Amino acid sequence: MSDDDQGEIPVTADRPDSPIHVTGTDHMTLIGSNEEDTVEFYRDLLGMPLVLRQPNLDDPDSTHLFFDTGDGRIITFFVTDDRQSNPQPHRHRAGSVHHLSFSIDAERFADVKQALDEAGHGYNEFDRGIFHSLYTRDHNGLVIELATDKYDVPDDRRGEVLATAQRIRVEDGSDFAEAEHLEAALDELGIDSEPVELPDAPTGAGVE
Structure with a gap:
């Protein structure tokens, strides 16, 4: 259990005091x-x-x-x-894979949607607060998320940025991380990043 088993498990980018540290x-x-x-x-x-x-x-x-x-x-x-192949949706249970998420370039977001349409793969599009996502299925019914960040976050600092956005989100009293929390985290950490242009989309659940 955590070092604070009376409260919530802490969210932090600091390495835990664990016997193994994976490298990626x-x-x-x-x-x-x-x-x-x-x-x-x-x-x-x-x-x-x-x-x-x-x-x-x-x-x-x-x-x-x-x-x-x-x-x-x-x-x-x-x-x-x-x-x-079996395109039927998966029945989820503990230990199963819910979905896989892959990054796509923000400037090609419209092209990706067109390619999915032309290939006959339906999709849902959602604004996830700090990122923007398309949800489709592969040929075996596995949910595939194609996501792009609203800001260009350096890969080697992603965990640090997300943990800082989490702290800011909690302090703000928001239910989930939003673009403003990500922007504030980047500013606090001294990371220069410009927002990317993405279409408006509803929030909500993806493909289930």
């Missing part, structure tokens, strides 16, 4: 359907290069596909030729 995300691996459909969605629609293909070292009857998500971080899939 190496990759995530999901159970996919077949190679053709997986490549069609993640490479041909979302633009992730297929950078490695090899047998699944734990199950040589399946193939392990590696995609570069755009910043050198990898998402991989175990696929088999005889496994059919």
Whole structure:
């Protein structure tokens, strides 16, 4: 439990006093359907290069596909030729994946929506306060979020910025972090960042 088990768990960018400190995300691996459909969605629609293909070292009857998500971080899939895609929504339970979120360029937001339309992938668009998101589904019904920050936040300071915005949000009495809290956090931390132009969109729940 936390060091303050009588109150709320603290939110901070400081490293915890834990026996292990991971250094980043190496990759995530999901159970996919077949190679053709997986490549069609993640490479041909979302633009992730297929950078490695090899047998699944734990199950040589399946193939392990590696995609570069755009910043050198990898998402991989175990696929088999005889496994059919199933676009039905997932039933969530503890331990399951709710959704995956990938970054997109703010200036290409309209182009992304058009590409989803042309590919026949429906989507919902929401203003999430400190970022702006499209929600769609892949060929296996997994919710995919395509998100862009309202300000350009440096990757190596993202946790620090979000923890500072959280503190400001709580002090402000707001229910969730909004663009003004993110702007105030960037200003407090001395990070120069200009807001990006994004369309108006409703707040609310995404694809369930």
